[in-house]
Amino acid sequence: MTQHPNQSSPRSADVIIIGGGIMGASAAFFLRTRRHSVILLERGLVGQQASGVNFGNVRRQGRNLVQLPLANRSHEIWKRLSELIGDDCEYAPVGQLRVCYDQDAAEDAEQYARAAQGYGLELELLGPEALRERYPYIGHDVIFGSLAPLDGHANPRLLAPAFGRAASRQGAHIEENAEVLTVEKTGEDFEVETRNRGTYRAPTVLITTGAWGGALAERCGEPVPLRARGPQMGVTEPVPYRIEPTLTVKTNVPDETIYLRQVTRGNIVFGGGNRNEVDLKGILAYANPEYSLNQMPLLARLMPSIAKLRLIRVWTGIEGYLPDGLPIMCESGKVAGLYYAFGFSGAGFQIGPGVGDVMAELIDMGRSTTPIDAFDISRFATST
Numbered sequence: 001m002t003q004h005p006n007q008s009s010p011r012s013a014d015v016i017i018i019g020g021g022i023m024g025a026s027a028a029f030f031l032r033t034r035r036h037s038v039i040l041l042e043r044g045l046v047g048q049q050a051s052g053v054n055f056g057n058v059r060r061q062g063r064n065l066v067q068l069p070l071a072n073r074s075h076e077i078w079k080r081l082s083e084l085i086g087d088d089c090e091y092a093p094v095g096q097l098r099v100c101y102d103q104d105a106a107e108d109a110e111q112y113a114r115a116a117q118g119y120g121l122e123l124e125l126l127g128p129e130a131l132r133e134r135y136p137y138i139g140h141d142v143i144f145g146s147l148a149p150l151d152g153h154a155n156p157r158l159l160a161p162a163f164g165r166a167a168s169r170q171g172a173h174i175e176e177n178a179e180v181l182t183v184e185k186t187g188e189d190f191e192v193e194t195r196n197r198g199t200y201r202a203p204t205v206l207i208t209t210g211a212w213g214g215a216l217a218e219r220c221g222e223p224v225p226l227r228a229r230g231p232q233m234g235v236t237e238p239v240p241y242r243i244e245p246t247l248t249v250k251t252n253v254p255d256e257t258i259y260l261r262q263v264t265r266g267n268i269v270f271g272g273g274n275r276n277e278v279d280l281k282g283i284l285a286y287a288n289p290e291y292s293l294n295q296m297p298l299l300a301r302l303m304p305s306i307a308k309l310r311l312i313r314v315w316t317g318i319e320g321y322l323p324d325g326l327p328i329m330c331e332s333g334k335v336a337g338l339y340y341a342f343g344f345s346g347a348g349f350q351i352g353p354g355v356g357d358v359m360a361e362l363i364d365m366g367r368s369t370t371p372i373d374a375f376d377i378s379r380f381a382t383s384t
Contacts, residue, residue, distance in 0.1 A: 026356025074354025213342025
């Protein structure tokens, strides 16, 4: 996606973004709408890592309550996605249904629904009879459901590249295959050295490098306990389209976690369960066949008819997880002009466009109208 092939790329800009996933590409787009010059540096291809291989869940339900204002802001962007960037990215607001197998999980879901009302998220609670009538394909172990009718799903392979193209049309410079080696503050500017694209300068740098964000933050004196893992997903053969909402199991038993969605072409995409070890240095993540076997009975419990389908592909990716499950979104507490947006702990797809919008606002105005204090990197600061 490297743009402007017949022009020499600029060596300086108002903002350099390191990382071309959803967060970086959308931040580039929204910074251009605020008239900041932008250079985005991506080691590989835009959307190649977790942004392009995740499950595709566009959900607000189930998020930590402090994330809901950000999720709501992103929800408004999703509704205007085609108008904003010229591509709807197969966004389908078909709802998300979280189901429970036991009373404890059901009570937790009811409590969450009451609390979420205060953040503008209205959920419909369904007992066993209503669930069976509306969703007859759901397994008999399900005793309770919580429906977010305005949630849904989209195609993760399309979103970051679409934002990258839109940012480029707005005048951002997207440099792919531009691996960043060093980020150094020299006077008022940063110097960002790449392996094969030379050196770039800007007074502001935004780090949106996902699971690799921790290493860059540590070099800047702000280490965080970021753990890289690979969530495993799969997809079945196509069958007639029947399942509208995304289905997710709400459980207090980690080994029971499973989720699935059906695309209009008929394939059922699913994920959950164990996460794979990854190689950050080698940029490698391998799917584990044993994990796929572990997912099969979980899927059959949620939706028995899926047991008859053939599995046609499995995959994984590299995601960064933080202990509290919340991201890092803030200005550095150590280096003026340095900003972070990483560590989305497997839940960044829906909020991604909102993250880009918020970070552009924060860089432009020095503050965000959406509360993000809970995401400050200082929460991991260690006393000396």
